[in-house]
Amino acid sequence: MLDYRTMDSSALQAEQGRLRQAYDAFAKRGLKLDMSRGKPAPNQLDLSMGLLAMQDYKDRDGVDMRNYGALEGAAEVREFFAELLGAQPGETIVGGSSSLNLMYNMVDLGWRKGFSGCAPWGAQDKVKFLCPSPGYDRHFRISEDFGFELITVPMTPGGPDMDAVERLAQDEAVKGIWCIPVYSNPDGYVYSAETVRRMAEMKAAPDFRVFWDNAYLVHHLTDEALSCPNMLEACRDAGNPQRAMMFCSTSKMTFAGAGVCAMAADAANIEAAKNYLFAMTICFDKVNQLRHVRFLRKEGLAAHMQKHAALIAPKFDAVREAFERELAPCGDIACWTSPKGGYFISLNVLDGCAARVVQLCREAGVVLTGAGAAFPYGQDPRDRHIRIAPSYPSAGELAAAAELLCLSVRLAAVEKLLA
Numbered sequence: 245m246l247d248y249r250t251m252d253s254s255a256l257q258a259e260q261g262r263l264r265q266a267y268d269a270f271a272k273r274g275l276k277l278d279m280s281r282g283k284p285a286p287n288q289l290d291l292s293m294g295l296l297a298m299q300d301y302k303d304r305d306g307v308d309m310r311n312y313g314a315l316e317g318a319a320e321v322r323e324f325f326a327e328l329l330g331a332q333p334g335e336t337i338v339g340g341s342s343s344l345n346l347m348y349n350m351v352d353l354g355w356r357k358g359f360s361g362c363a364p365w366g367a368q369d370k371v372k373f374l375c376p377s378p379g380y381d382r383h384f385r386i387s388e389d390f391g392f393e394l395i396t397v398p399m400t401p402g403g404p405d406m407d408a409v410e411r412l413a414q415d416e417a418v419k420g421i422w423c424i425p426v427y428s429n430p431d432g433y434v435y436s437a438e439t440v441r442r443m444a445e446m447k448a449a450p451d452f453r454v455f456w457d458n459a460y461l462v463h464h465l466t467d468e469a470l471s472c473p474n475m476l477e478a479c480r481d482a483g484n485p486q487r488a489m490m491f492c493s494t495s496k497m498t499f500a501g502a503g504v505c506a507m508a509a510d511a512a513n514i515e516a517a518k519n520y521l522f523a524m525t526i527c528f529d530k531v532n533q534l535r536h537v538r539f540l541r542k543e544g545l546a547a548h549m550q551k552h553a554a555l556i557a558p559k560f561d562a563v564r565e566a567f568e569r570e571l572a573p574c575g576d577i578a579c580w581t582s583p584k585g586g587y588f589i590s591l592n593v594l595d596g597c598a599a600r601v602v603q604l605c606r607e608a609g610v611v612l613t614g615a616g617a618a619f620p621y622g623q624d625p626r627d628r629h630i631r632i633a634p635s636y637p638s639a640g641e642l643a644a645a646a647e648l649l650c651l652s653v654r655l656a657a658v659e660k661l662l663a
């Protein structure tokens with residue numbers, strides 16, 4: 245194979261003909277695959293079937309979890325999630341099945357009641373949120389839903405570009421930042437200690453909040469368990485104890501959409517959150533909370549997550565190998581991340597080609613996340629980023645999808661270079 249950049253137009257045209265033939269043959273295979281979301285595969289969900297057999301309903305103090313009560317979660321459940329998030333049980337609230345739901349609630353709390361004695365965000369002239377990008381589309385969607393102005397901040401392998409974050413946070417209208425500190429969605433990056441320190445220490449509005457979504461904190465793909473410093477502690481050390489709101493859930497430990505979520509923050513935020521939730525509900529599903537904690541303690545969380553890794557790491561490897569085999573020899577038409585955990589790989593293709601690649605894949609039967617989805621307002625300014633979610637397809641399906649993806653990346657690149 246040749247470096248596309250060094251090929252003249254007749255060589256590129258010949259390559260286009262070859263690629264088109266291979267692509268058309270692929271399209272005839274009638275593949276039908278949806279890789280648009282990072283979902284656990286059925287065999288991963290099977291790992292937690294033991295949950296459904298559990299009949300536990302009394303916590304260790306004999307409190308009946310089948311009944312109303314304990315809005316903030318049963319004591320033993322709070323302890324489990326506090327340890328996971330790196331907080332005290334009293335600083336932890338265990339919620340329903342979705343951490344995204346809880347994040348939405350906390351943005352709504354800022355909107356309707358305000359934080360740190362400041363006017364509610366909804367009563368302020370303008371609210372802006374920092375969106376490290378590429379990032380998680382559903383974070384951006386929450387802030388968009390409230391009518392905030394979304395500000396793109398570039399991601400680096402050590403987290404968001406902190407020079408930009410520090411500069412932007414000086415604006416009093418900037419009220420929050422979305423962070424996925426460990427195995428970020430979609431790059432798979434882990435925030436550095438310096439990023440954490442600078443974000444905790446920087447000058448920002450008193451009601452500025454760091455939405456610290458630790459969705460992938462134990463979702464390692466290798467034996468190297470990467471981690472990042474605790475944002476709540478860093479904010480406390482920096483004299484900004486109310487700045488951090490940390491979240492996690494078991495969605496990708498047990499059942500996605502039927503797990504348990506939790507948040508941790510300093511006492512003032514927890515009090516405000518409890519008041520907010522009190523108006524909304526009597527309590528969350530404590531039967532599910534209890535069986536989750538008992539199940540994950542029995543299994544051993546690390547051992548349970550290793551079983552997940554054994555199923556999905558080979559899928560990440562297969563995608564990476566396909567990229568190295570099919571794309572690397574073509575020169576600089578694509579680059580990709582090599583995450584050591586999480587659920588995604590970022591693939592960057594030639595500027596102006598991502599939407600075309602997604603279209604080519606869709607027309608041949610593989611649905612990818614829409615191009616631009618990982619950027620505020622769904623718009624990738626360079627139209628080059630594609631989020632790859634390898635977890636759900638079977639190994640065979642994934643091999644076919646990766647082959648089609650590589651063909652599409654090459655075809656789109658040749659089209660671009662010939663245009």
Ligand SMILES: Cc1ncc(COP(=O)(O)O)c(C=O)c1O
Pocket residue numbers: 282341342343344345380424429457459492493494495500501505
């Ligand atoms: C970074 C991140 N946060 C949150 C979620 C959703 O979590 P939950 O199921 O707890 O709402 C996802 C799901 O893909 C995610 O990638």
